[in-house]
Amino acid sequence: xxxxxxxxxxxxxxxxxxxxxxxxxxxxxxxxxxxxxxxxxxxxxxxxxxxxxxxxxxxxxxxxxxxxxxxxxxxxxxxxxxxxxxxxxxxxxxxxxxxxxxxxxxxxxxxxxxxxxxxxxxxxxxxxxxxxxxxxxxxxxxxxxxxxxxxxxxxxxxxxxxxxxxxxxxxxxxxxxxxxxxxxxxxxxxxxxxxxxxxxxxxxxxxxxxxxxxxxxxxxxxxxxxxxxxxxxxxxxxxxxxxxxxxxxxxxxxxxxxxxxxxxxxxxxxxxxxxxxxxxxxxxxxxxxxxxxxxxxxxxxxxxxxxxxxxxx
Amino acid sequence: xxxxxxxxxxxxxxxxxxxxxxxxxxxxxxxxxxxxxxxxxxxxxxxxxxxxxxxxxxxxxxxxxxxxxxxxxxxxxxxxxxxxxxxxxxxxxxxxxxxxxxxxxxxxxxxxxxxxxxxxxxxxxxxxxxxxxxxxxxxxxxxxxxxxxxxxxxxxxxxxxxxxxxxxxxxxxxxxxxxxxxxxxxxxxxxxxxxxxxxxxxxxxxxxxxxxxxxxxxxxxxxxxxxxxxxxxxxxxxxxxxxxxxxxxxxxxxxxxxxxxxxxxxxxxxxxxxxxxxxxxxxxxxxxxxxxxxxxxxxxxxxxxxxxxxxxxxxxxxxxxxxxxxxxxxxxxxxxxxxxxxxxxxxxxxxxxxxxxxxxxxxxxxxxxxxxxxxxxxxxxxxxxxxxxxxxxxxxxxxxxxxxxxxxxxxxxxxxxxxxxxxxxxxxxxxxxxxxxxxxxxxxxxxxxxxxxxxxxxxxxxxxxxxxxxxxxxxxxxxxxxxxxxxxxxxxxxxxxxxxxxxxxxxxxxxxxxxxxxxxxxxxxxxxxxxxxxxxxxxxxxxxxxxxxxxxxxxxxxxxxxxxxxxxxxxxxxxxxxxxxxxxxxxxx
Numbered sequence: 084x085x086x087x088x089x090x091x092x093x094x095x096x097x098x099x100x101x102x103x104x105x106x107x108x109x110x111x112x113x114x115x116x117x118x119x120x121x122x123x124x125x126x127x128x129x130x131x132x133x134x135x136x137x138x139x140x141x142x143x144x145x146x147x148x149x150x151x152x153x154x155x156x157x158x159x160x161x162x163x164x165x166x167x168x169x170x171x172x173x174x175x176x177x178x179x180x181x182x183x184x185x186x187x188x189x190x191x192x193x194x195x196x197x198x199x200x201x202x203x204x205x206x207x208x209x210x211x212x213x214x215x216x217x218x219x220x221x222x223x224x225x226x227x228x229x230x231x232x233x234x235x236x237x238x239x240x241x242x243x244x245x246x247x248x249x250x251x252x253x254x255x256x257x258x259x260x261x262x263x264x265x266x267x268x269x270x271x272x273x274x275x276x277x278x279x280x281x282x283x284x285x286x287x288x289x290x291x292x293x294x295x296x297x298x299x300x301x302x303x304x305x306x307x308x309x310x311x312x313x314x315x316x317x318x319x320x321x322x323x324x325x326x327x328x329x330x331x332x333x334x335x336x337x338x339x340x341x342x343x344x345x346x347x348x349x350x351x352x353x354x355x356x357x358x359x360x361x362x363x364x365x366x367x368x369x370x371x372x373x374x375x376x377x378x379x380x381x382x383x384x385x386x387x388x389x390x391x392x393x394x395x396x
Numbered sequence: 397x398x399x400x401x402x403x404x405x406x407x408x409x410x411x412x413x414x415x416x417x418x419x420x421x422x423x424x425x426x427x428x429x430x431x432x433x434x435x436x437x438x439x440x441x442x443x444x445x446x447x448x449x450x451x452x453x454x455x456x457x458x459x460x461x462x463x464x465x466x467x468x469x470x471x472x473x474x475x476x477x478x479x480x481x482x483x484x485x486x487x488x489x490x491x492x493x494x495x496x497x498x499x500x501x502x503x504x505x506x507x508x509x510x511x512x513x514x515x516x517x518x519x520x521x522x523x524x525x526x527x528x529x530x531x532x533x534x535x536x537x538x539x540x541x542x543x544x545x546x547x548x549x550x551x552x553x554x555x556x557x558x559x560x561x562x563x564x565x566x567x568x569x570x571x572x573x574x575x576x577x578x579x580x581x582x583x584x585x586x587x588x589x590x591x592x593x594x595x596x597x598x599x600x601x602x603x604x605x606x607x608x609x610x611x612x613x614x615x616x617x618x619x620x621x622x623x624x625x626x627x628x629x630x631x632x633x634x635x636x637x638x639x640x641x642x643x644x645x646x647x648x649x650x651x652x653x654x655x656x657x658x659x660x661x662x663x664x665x666x667x668x669x670x671x672x673x674x675x676x677x678x679x680x681x682x683x684x685x686x687x688x689x690x691x692x693x694x695x696x697x698x699x700x701x702x703x704x705x706x707x708x709x710x711x712x713x714x715x716x717x718x719x720x721x722x723x724x725x726x727x728x729x730x731x732x733x734x735x736x737x738x739x740x741x742x743x744x745x746x747x748x749x750x751x752x753x754x755x756x757x758x759x760x761x762x763x764x765x766x767x768x769x770x771x772x773x774x775x776x777x778x779x780x781x782x783x784x785x786x787x788x789x790x791x792x793x794x795x796x797x798x799x800x801x802x803x804x805x806x807x808x809x810x811x812x813x814x815x816x817x818x819x820x821x822x823x824x825x826x827x828x829x830x831x832x833x834x835x836x837x838x839x840x841x842x843x844x845x846x847x848x849x850x851x852x853x854x855x856x857x858x859x860x861x862x863x864x865x866x867x868x869x870x871x872x873x874x875x876x877x878x879x880x881x882x883x884x885x886x887x888x889x890x891x892x893x894x895x896x897x898x899x900x901x902x903x904x905x906x907x908x909x910x911x912x913x914x915x916x917x918x919x920x921x922x923x924x925x926x927x928x929x930x931x932x933x934x935x936x937x938x939x940x941x942x943x944x945x946x947x948x949x950x951x952x953x954x955x956x957x958x959x960x961x962x963x964x965x966x967x968x969x970x971x972x973x974x975x976x977x978x979x980x981x982x983x984x985x
Binding site: 146147148152153162163177178179334338339351352353354356357358359 | 833
């Protein structure tokens with residue numbers, strides 16, 4: 084009896100030890116750190132909300148006049164005493180747009196602007212950063228000075244002037260415009276990393292073996308910078324989204340295509356605060372805050388991947 | 397004194413200088429003078445900034461009058477009071493025409509003085525009239541209209557002037573001197589203006605005959621202080637108005653305007669969306685509007701419409717303009733932008749009682765505008781003109797999508813809201829429409845008069861309130877300017893100029909020569925309207941319901957439906973009548 088009990092206990096301990104080892108192994112990978120997982124989970128959740136939302140909800144409700152005006156969310160009342168409706172569970176705004184539809188279409192659009200700006204900014208930053216760091220000399224001087232000068236120019240100010248002069252723009256154009264202010268940081272970061280990697284053994288070896296500059300830069304060195312590049316990508320995507328939301332909240336940017344910033348602008352412009360229409364500005368603001376928390380967590384998580392000193396023992 | 401002592405003295409001196417600098421209040425050279433209590437001040441709303449606060453030459457482009465200049469300082473000759481339909485004398489005492497309506501005699505009130513003490517008399521009127529007639533630099537609509545009508549002016553005596561017209565016009569006095577809408581012929585002081593170049597003179601500091609004199613102005617506000625030596629009080633014309641100071645401030649958007657009204661920092665507000673007004677009134681019951689209950693609003697005499705540039709392809713084709721007219725859903729504009737507080741336009745005219753015979757004539761002739769869209773008719777016209785629907789839901793012809801840009805003046809949320817909705821209606825009908833927000837100064841100063849637009853939202857048939865000619869004449873080709881040159885008086889800015897325009901112009905010119913009340917007029921209106929209906933040079937939309945807010949916390953006596961002594965547009969030259977009716981809410985002196 085005792086022996087059987089002992090055997091059962093040792094098996095249970097063994098199982099527990101194996102489970103613990105498996106868990107440790109799983110979290111041994113720096114890519115599986117909780118910040119990164121939580122952040123990625125939030126962002127994926129927003130994207131899925133947009134994707135499945137379009138399948139389950141009518142995206143046409145984002146357009147003017149597609150719903151009754153000023154309805155509160157289900158379970159609430161507006162200033163006139165009208166109650167919410169199941170047809171518009173998060174309420175509607177004063178032009179007859181459905182808030183849920185605006186979130187479903189607007190949130191991915193807001194993220195999309197950041198991704199476009201970040202992708203283009205990163206691509207430019209990688210080319211310029213590698214060229215400056217690896218080639219050096221005059222190339223480095225020119226790129227460094229341009230990046231240093233450009234980084235001092237406040238993007239919001241320039242973009243306001245630009246947008247007011249060209250009129251309405253679309254989502255892609257907005258991303259492209261923002262990318263003009265998103266390449267400087269990755270350029271500087273990559274240049275600094277390349278300068279320190281340039282004299283590494285594997286780079287010298289590649290050079291001795293006759294590899295071309297392009298191959299050394301993009302086949303040998305680039306893979307070693309992947310965590311930095313991811314981190315940088317998320318950081319500039321965050322900056323791009325903040326800038327885009329800033330422009331949209333001022334009434335600039337895409338007009339017919341909904342974004343979260345545009346929804347907030349319309350709420351401010353129509354005095355939603357005074358009219359107690361909290362659902363109009365509050366829900367998109369909460370979603371934006373969630374999006375930024377997700378981006379911050381991903382950024383912190385990627386920092387841990389790139390910098391082992393930040394990992395908890 | 398030792399070294400330490402010297403240091404102490406120097407330190408003390410430094411501190412003293414610093415304190416003195418802080419203690420001397422910074423004085424803006426353009427700020428108001430003596431402080432005046434809030435209870436003695438009336439604060440009016442300005443829905444746009446003052447582009448050039450040191451320029452009061454109202455005749456030149458971009459110079460505004462609605463920041464108090466023509467409400468407090470420059471008085472009108474007469475005021476057509478919408479409340480009773482009478483032409484109330486002000487600086488003018490009487491105006492009469494000969495039997496053929498081509499010679500008009502104006503008699504001025506005695507005892508009127510400019511605020512600098514100079515007498516106001518026939519010399520000033522004659523000088524101003526000649527200045528308008530002789531100058532090519534003027535752009536104000538009132539000045540252009542006067543210049544187009546008057547052939548000669550002659551001073552009969554110190555208070556009598558005679559105007560000889562180019563052609564008979566029974567409505568000359570109301571159109572030019574009666575503040576028919578917004579403003580009127582404003583008399584300028586000869587002793588200041590003589591010898592000046594009209595196009596470049598800035599008339600600063602300005603003077604007028606009104607009970608308030610200019611105190612200061614910036615791009616966001618203008619201050620006017622009561623002139624206790626005003627001629628009107630001395631001559632027994634009227635008592636001094638109660639407010640000691642009038643202030644116009646730029647409020648910005650509706651949210652800001654609403655907060656200022658709620659917190660009693662604004663006494664007279666511009667238009668607010670109905671829901672916003674209800675929200676303010678729930679918090680501050682002293683804020684009232686024209687009506688006590690729904691729809692709260694006053695019907696502005698300038699119905700809203702969509703202007704179309706008739707020189708830009710494909711809108712130079714009347715059929716394509718007609719297609720746009722079929723797409724417009726007026727009821728949706730009312731439901732969404734005006735929250736049900738107005739009615740659709742049946743014709744180009746404001747739907748006041750006095751206009752009913754002319755509206756009826758147009759309706760009876762079969763030209764009444766529909767309330768709802770007729771998309772089938774629109775699609776048929778567009779397809780007849782060679783367009784086919786593309787995969788993305790936009791019409792295409794020879795690979796080129798059917799697009800349009802509608803300019804929206806950003807000064808008003810009502811404007812941007814309507815344009816957004818029009819864009820939506822056009823988009824859903826297969827036209828790739830876009831809204832282009834344009835700043836107020838650029839809108840009225842450049843793009844509209846120069847015809848630099850495809851479509852724009854405005855109220856350019858504004859004019860008629862008791863007869864049809866004033867609105868209809870604005871679409872004649874009597875004084876056409878080519879694209880790129882200023883359309884005189886903002887008339888026919890879309891440059892509609894076809895054979896139909898010739899026929900329309902001939903009929904409208906006949907109407908202009910008939911006396912008010914002539915029984916031929918309704919029939920002629922319908923005859924002219926046939927051309928408008930066929931060619932659609934512009935598309936009337938809805939009657940303009942304005943929810944104007946008045947705050948009774950500090951001042952009472954505002955014009956309202958239950959106290960309709962004058963129309964409530966406090967940015968018009970007729971505001972003089974309002975200011976003289978204001979009383980302190982606490983009953984104080």
